[in-house]
Structure formats: C-alpha cells, structure tokens
Amino acid sequence: METKTGTTTEGCCSVLVQPIDTADAEPLARAFAALGDPVRLRLFSLIASSGPVCSCDLLEPLSKSQPTISHHTKALAEAGLIVGEKQGRWVWWSAVPRRVEELRAALSAR
Template sequence: MSKQALPVVDLNAVACCSPIAVRPMDVDQAAVVAPMFKALGDPIRLRLMSMIASVPEICVCDLTPAFDLSGPTISHHLKVLREAGLVDSERRGTWVWYRAKPEAFRQLGALLEISATPASGGTA
C-alpha cells in the first residue's frame, strides 16, 4: 500500500457534483471524491466506518478491541477516514472520540443516485 499522504477533502467541493447518472464528472470533481471512495475501499476502514456511523459517537477505546490489529494500525485507518472527510474526531483526555460526518455521506449518496435521468440525449 502506498505511503502517500491523502489530502483532507473539501466537502463543499463535493456538493458541486451532479449525480453520475446525470452527467460525467470532470477531472477536478473526481479528484475531490476519489479519496472518500478510496478510504472506504479498504475492508478494515469500511468496518470502522460502519461501527462509527452506527452510533452518535464512539471512543477509539471501543473500536480497537473489535480488530486483531495493533492500536497504531487502527489509528492509521482512522486517520485515513478523517483525512477523507468521512469522520470528525475530538480528543477527550487520553482518548479520541469519533463521529460520522452525515454531510459527507449525503453528498456521496446524491452522487450515486441512479434514479435521476440524464439531462439530454440517450443511447440508441
């Protein structure tokens, strides 16, 4: 896996995107959204995201025991989710608490909406 740093996603830039069923994304829009999908493309991160999104907030101390991974590895995966704009975190004492960013998932959901009809033209 690449050690390349992921940029923090600007969710306002994602809001500009029409559903992909309406019109193709341009290069800049795809560059904004791709880190979110990349972050969710890992089974560990997808499972972490599911655990975080299923409650209002969760402590890292409750996430770590659910995996057969070291604490630093879990922290890395959480950092990727945070940098992709999918979760917020807040340090309280020695623990970090995580919560899903509903606006990120609303935007991803709108992007993936397939019930929308194309604005013009069709295929033969």
C-alpha cells in the same frame, strides 16, 4: 431485461449519475478509496452506527493493532468522512453526515 428490480434500463432511467468533472473526481475518489478497504469500511460503519466512539473501543471488534486503527481513523478523517474530538486522553470519533450524503448523491441519478 432486469426490469424486476425497479431500476429499469430504458429511457431516462438508464442514467445513474452525471459525468464527473476532473476537478471533482479527486476528492470524491479520495472518499471512495477511504471506504475501499474492508477493515476501514467496518471501522467507519462502527463509528457511523454507534455515534461518537472512542478509539479504544475499536481495537477489539476489528482485531487490529493500535497503530493500524490510528492509521485508518486518520485516513477516514482526511477523507472528511469522520471527525475526532479530543476529550482528555480519549478521542471520540463521529461520522460526517454531510460528506456521506455527498457520496450517496454521486451515485444517484441526476
């Protein structure tokens, strides 16, 4: 069934990920939770796709207040998904490729 997708469900390939240890689960879940809000997910995708982005450039496309944007950037930063470099009055946010790779790996087989 559903062998059309290329991801067959027979033999070795039925395994998508390996069981996650209790200790590893918390930080991983933290990162997934950070992407678990629609606004924050779009916020992250904007930063990750446009390179370093100023916070001021995020208010309009997301239609949220300044404190809300600040709240979300903080959440993403604490999850290790983005880092902010302060330059004068501005903060330039950029994604952390290594962290994203960790999430992708957790969703991969083996």
